[in-house]
Amino acid sequence: MRTEIPVLDLSDLAENAPPEAVQRAADALLEAFGTYGLVFIKNHGVDRGDVEGVYDAFVDVLERPTEEKASWGGPDIWYQRGWTPPNTEQAVVAGGQPDFKECFFAVGSELDPRCKRFWPELYADNVWPDQADTFKDSTVALSQQVHGIGLRLLRGCAVALGLEEDAFTSLVEGGASLSRVLKYLELSDDQLGTGILWGEEHTDFNLLTLLPGGCFYMNGKRVATPPEGQVGLELRTRPSAAEPNGRVVPGRPPEGCIVAQVGQQFEVLTGGRFLATPHVIHAPASIGWTRTSFAHFVHLHGMVPVAPLAPFASADPEYAPPVLAGTYGIKTLIDIGLAPTSELDRLGYRHYGRLADIRAREE
Numbered sequence: 001m002r003t004e005i006p007v008l009d010l011s012d013l014a015e016n017a018p019p020e021a022v023q024r025a026a027d028a029l030l031e032a033f034g035t036y037g038l039v040f041i042k043n044h045g046v047d048r049g050d051v052e053g054v055y056d057a058f059v060d061v062l063e064r065p066t067e068e069k070a071s072w073g074g075p076d077i078w079y080q081r082g083w084t085p086p087n088t089e090q091a092v093v094a095g096g097q098p099d100f101k102e103c104f105f106a107v108g109s110e111l112d113p114r115c116k117r118f119w120p121e122l123y124a125d126n127v128w129p130d131q132a133d134t135f136k137d138s139t140v141a142l143s144q145q146v147h148g149i150g151l152r153l154l155r156g157c158a159v160a161l162g163l164e165e166d167a168f169t170s171l172v173e174g175g176a177s178l179s180r181v182l183k184y185l186e187l188s189d190d191q192l193g194t195g196i197l198w199g200e201e202h203t204d205f206n207l208l209t210l211l212p213g214g215c216f217y218m219n220g221k222r223v224a225t226p227p228e229g230q231v232g233l234e235l236r237t238r239p240s241a242a243e244p245n246g247r248v249v250p251g252r253p254p255e256g257c258i259v260a261q262v263g264q265q266f267e268v269l270t271g272g273r274f275l276a277t278p279h280v281i282h283a284p285a286s287i288g289w290t291r292t293s294f295a296h297f298v299h300l301h302g303m304v305p306v307a308p309l310a311p312f313a314s315a316d317p318e319y320a321p322p323v324l325a326g327t328y329g330i331k332t333l334i335d336i337g338l339a340p341t342s343e344l345d346r347l348g349y350r351h352y353g354r355l356a357d358i359r360a361r362e363e
């Protein structure tokens with residue numbers, strides 16, 4: 001087995017790419033997403049200066065008073081737009097340990113208005129701070145650019161798996177794909193050495209996650225050299241007979257590459273051919289460090305069943321029963337502490353009371 005995460009040349013997925021390039025991309029994607037759940041991408045066209053521009057604007061916006069930040073989104077829309085305060089979200093296996101981060105969510109594309117009626121929180125309108133045009137414009141532009149890369153990857157994955165080229169992209173249009181700008185917070189002195197993490201191990205619940213690369217800061221100043229030691233993204237490979245727990249490998253990309261990783265929806269659609277990547281974010285072993293990061297989450301359209309596609313139907317029992325992607329979102333947001341558990345009571349038929357009222361009037 002290879003021991004290195006493949007690097008995909010995005011130009012191999014260009015329209016009119018020669019057959020040998022298409023084959024090279026397919027080999028890289030099958031190995032990367034099949035074994036690691038993650039691929040490094042070069043020649044992606046994302047300008048590092050643009051990414052840092054988003055972070056600069058984001059860090060500025062985070063300086064605003066907490067009361068103002070709390071007015072951007074909030075619990076009514078399950079924090080799906082605007083600001084998420086520190087210590088709000090928690091990974092399913094975190095054992096009650098919230099993540100040390102504050103984030104901002106926004107969508108960069110048109111959402112299906114019908115989905116908005118069914119899942120108003122997941123399909124909420126963007127919420128922007130006042131007088132933050134640079135933050136808004138740079139975030140939306142990066143979101144759209146990275147989404148385009150995601151679509152190219154999805155077409156490449158479909159071809160690699162022997163499916164129609166639009167097998168995945170046709171399931172995404174109008175869905176609530178969204179971007180998150182995030183700041184991992186500084187640890188206090190007494191948290192050092194306690195095994196505390198910036199992000200507990202988890203798998204993403206969407207289809208595909210794209211990470212154009214983060215920045216480290218020491219005492220608030222951006223620094224080019226990351227802290228020493230085991231810091232940042234680490235992932236777990238597919239379990240095998242030889243390695244039943246998988247193998248933990250660093251996820252830091254080669255210089256200039258960006259990262260894409262497999263989410264739960266992709267695992268289900270491919271019947272496990274691609275495996276959702278368990279990943280963890282390690283915090284530095286010294287104080288003073290913070291980190292910004294940008295993640296774009298490509299989601300299925302809310303009305304798409306999260307079930308293996310026909311060629312992978314032999315995996316149905318493992319992923320039964322199917323639910324619509326929008327409803328899958330509700331369940332996950334409950335699991336990670338962002339939506340109230342009472343939402344589960346709203347699933348299914350809600351009009352039994354009508355007949356009860358009629359019968360009551362007849363008595």
Ligand SMILES: [Fe+2]
Nearest residue numbers: 202203204279
């Ligand atoms: Fe994640």
